[in-house]
Every structure is written in structure tokens, then in C-alpha cells.
Amino acid sequence: MADTTPASGPRADMVRNRRLLLTAAAEAFAECGVDVSMSEIAQRAGLAKGTVFRHFASKDDLLAAIMLQLLDRLTDLAAHLSRAEDAGAALREFMTAGVEALAADQAFCDVIGRPSLQQAEVRDAIGRLGDVVDDLTARAKEQGAVRPDVTGTDITLLLGGIHQTAAPLLDTDPQLWRRYLELALDGLRDSGARALPHPPPARLRLPAPSPQD
Structure with missing residues (x-):
């Protein structure tokens, strides 16, 4: 044995x-x-x-390790949900889990722009997350669960946007993000909505730091 x-x-x-x-x-x-x-x-x-x-x-090395944990957790969840039969429900579950994770972490907004995000491992993890969210979003579009002009990058950016909308009041109303998540989910539905007035953003792939950095 x-x-x-x-x-x-x-x-x-x-x-x-x-x-x-x-x-x-x-x-x-x-x-x-x-x-x-x-x-x-x-x-x-x-x-x-x-x-x-x-x-x-350094603290940025430690922050990078924490960011990697969050990114890997979201990537694993999106990969698991991309195999779900109901792609629309899967996308909702992913977005709910994503915003909930960000709302529970006061450091998230503080990390944006710090050197920790320029580390190669973090950039690669952001790319992997983008790939699986693209797949999850594509399946939801194929099933008519979301509007056809939405991209995986839109979804990824919305996670942070919903969190930041509620962030100023989370100390007194920690579940407020759920209100704005539902508003966002309503806007994603393919129900005769008007075409979006601007093209989708590019993929979230951070550039490598310059040599002087």
C-alpha cells in the first residue's frame, strides 16, 4: 500500500x-x-x-499570485460552464460568480494599473480567461440566449463594470451589485434590441512591459 x-x-x-x-x-x-x-x-x-x-x-509579486488565483478560478468555472446544455443559464451563472468574487475583494480595483498586471503569468492568465469566455459567449449566441453583437470581451469588461458601479455603496449595501447585474443581463438578451452604436473592443491582451519598466 x-x-x-x-x-x-x-x-x-x-x-x-x-x-x-x-x-x-x-x-x-x-x-x-x-x-x-x-x-x-x-x-x-x-x-x-x-x-x-x-x-x-515584493508586494506586486504577491498581488500577482493572488490575481492568478482569481483568474484561474474564473477560467476553470467558465470552461466547466461552456459544456452546459443551457448556454444562456451558464453565462448568467458565470457572470454572477464573477461579479460576486470581485465585490468580495476590495483590492481588485486597486490592482488595476499596478506592475503586478504586467507580469507574464498574469498576462497569460488574462488571455486564457478571454479564450474560455469567448467560447461561453459564442455558445450563448448560437442558442439565441444573448444578442448577436455581444462578444466575450464585452462580457469580461462587464464583470468589472458592474462591480465598480456598485462599489461606492458596497460597505452599506453589499448585495447592491445584484441589481446592476440584472440590468446588464437584461441588456444582453436578444429581444429585438437596437444595434449597438459602437464596434466591440479588442481582446484583453495586455502588452508586454517596455524594457525600461
Whole structure:
């Protein structure tokens, strides 16, 4: 019988510490935004501050790791839902989960424009998310569940737009985003709506940072 005893030693400690740091950082950033200090994150994780920097050289490296977790979670969900029989219901479920995840994370808007988004892994993850949301949206259009001029990029951008619309009041009304999500979903339906007055945006592929960055 194979030995199922958890591994021990320096390697296991590194894996455990990284997991503790990511969990503590995700909670701290979600609650307080990106201004939370590395010292507080270390304290939440029950680790020395030096341990944080052995795993993540800077706060932006840590933010990138947290962003990757969110992007991968949304990508996995979209890929799973793209196989659902009812593509319209699947798109609704994806958008609901996406906006809910953003509404629970105060750091999301703070991260936009930071160097962490220029890391190659984050850019690649954004590209993967765009691919699966394109597929999910295309299936919804094929079934007539959404208007034919909507793209996957529209859907991805709407997630952030809905969240930011409700963000100023989320402290006092944390479920307000559901109101604006429903308004957006109504606008996506293919029910004789007028043609959109502007062409769709380009895919969300962040450019590589310039050498001086």
C-alpha cells in the first residue's frame, strides 16, 4: 500500500508557508485593499516577515499570485460552464460568480494599473480567461440566449463594470451589485434590441512591459 503520510522536511515547510501566505494575503487584500503591509500579512499567516520575502520579493509579486488565483478560478468555472446544455443559464451563472468574487475583494480595483498586471503569468492568465469566455459567449449566441453583437470581451469588461458601479455603496449595501447585474443581463438578451452604436473592443491582451519598466 502506498504511503499516504504527509511529506515533511524543508520542501513541505516551503509549500505550507506559501499556502499560508497566499491565504492570509488574499484575506487581507480583500478586506483592506492593497495598502495592507507585508508585516500584517506575515502576522496573519503566523510567519516571520522574512519568510514573506523569501517567497515573494515584493508586494506586486504577491498581488500577482493572488490575481492568478482569481483568474484561474474564473477560467476553470467558465470552461466547466461552456459544456452546459443551457448556454444562456451558464453565462448568467458565470457572470454572477464573477461579479460576486470581485465585490468580495476590495483590492481588485486597486490592482488595476499596478506592475503586478504586467507580469507574464498574469498576462497569460488574462488571455486564457478571454479564450474560455469567448467560447461561453459564442455558445450563448448560437442558442439565441444573448444578442448577436455581444462578444466575450464585452462580457469580461462587464464583470468589472458592474462591480465598480456598485462599489461606492458596497460597505452599506453589499448585495447592491445584484441589481446592476440584472440590468446588464437584461441588456444582453436578444429581444429585438437596437444595434449597438459602437464596434466591440479588442481582446484583453495586455502588452508586454517596455524594457525600461
